[in-house]
Amino acid sequence: MNTRNLSHGIYKSFREIPHPRSWPLLGHTYLFLPKGPYKVDKLTEAVEDLSKKLGPIFRLRLNGEDIVITVDANDTRTMYQHEGLRPHRPSFPALYHYRKKNFNSVGIVPGNGDEWYHYRKAITPILNTKLLQTYLDRQHAVANRFTDYIEKQKNEDGTLTDLYSHLLKFSIEGISILCPGKLVPCLDSQEPHVTEIAQASIDFMDGLYQTLIEPPLWKIFKTKGYKKTGVCTGNS
Numbered sequence: 001m002n003t004r005n006l007s008h009g010i011y012k013s014f015r016e017i018p019h020p021r022s023w024p025l026l027g028h029t030y031l032f033l034p035k036g037p038y039k040v041d042k043l044t045e046a047v048e049d050l051s052k053k054l055g056p057i058f059r060l061r062l063n064g065e066d067i068v069i070t071v072d073a074n075d076t077r078t079m080y081q082h083e084g085l086r087p088h089r090p091s092f093p094a095l096y097h098y099r100k101k102n103f104n105s106v107g108i109v110p111g112n113g114d115e116w117y118h119y120r121k122a123i124t125p126i127l128n129t130k131l132l133q134t135y136l137d138r139q140h141a142v143a144n145r146f147t148d149y150i151e152k153q154k155n156e157d158g159t160l161t162d163l164y165s166h167l168l169k170f171s172i173e174g175i176s177i178l179c180p181g182k183l184v185p186c187l188d189s190q191e192p193h194v195t196e197i198a199q200a201s202i203d204f205m206d207g208l209y210q211t212l213i214e215p216p217l218w219k220i221f222k223t224k225g226y227k228k229t230g231v232c233t234g235n236s
Helices: 043-054 073-081 093-102 113-127 129-133 136-153 163-178 192-213 224-228
Strands: 057-062 065-070
Touching (some): 043 065, 093 192, 093 224, 136 163, 163 192, 192 224
Antiparallel strands (some): 057 065
């Protein structure tokens, strides 16, 4: 990998990209340990601080994966414009391991290469602009539901706690309009199957994050985060 096309005009090889001091085996995971300088639940703040110390482009090694990070939106655009048909993305190693062990396919989220392209190609038609227009009114209705929901969830002082879980419910409603094609009313329904979908999604995303940031102990035993990666299938 090189960075010759990036907006900052920095011509460096991958090895020359700035990075914090790395520890054997842990890589940069130590930065997010309990006594480390950053918190695992505030990755954006860590990225902001590291960019001030290392510059707008730097790299981290987390859970055995090398990740190049840029805080410049123009660089992100350049990356997507030149990613090709089969881009290699960080694979969420724990999820890859779990799905490889329990299913015939690792799926589109942790997968790469030909298998990823096979599944990604199948959903390309639903991203057509004309098709998306047909969902616009229903998505607008979901957005209005969410604004009403926020007003009801605010505290007496007008603040909203745990914004992440609320946004996730909103995302589930928006996605459900397209697939399976029927609204899953996470914002106002107390039906068991709806609350289970919402909670499973929260647990799954939490498990992905935990296994990415924390030391890869899931390779030795099933950690709490590793178990959460299987919560959507009812396995752990």
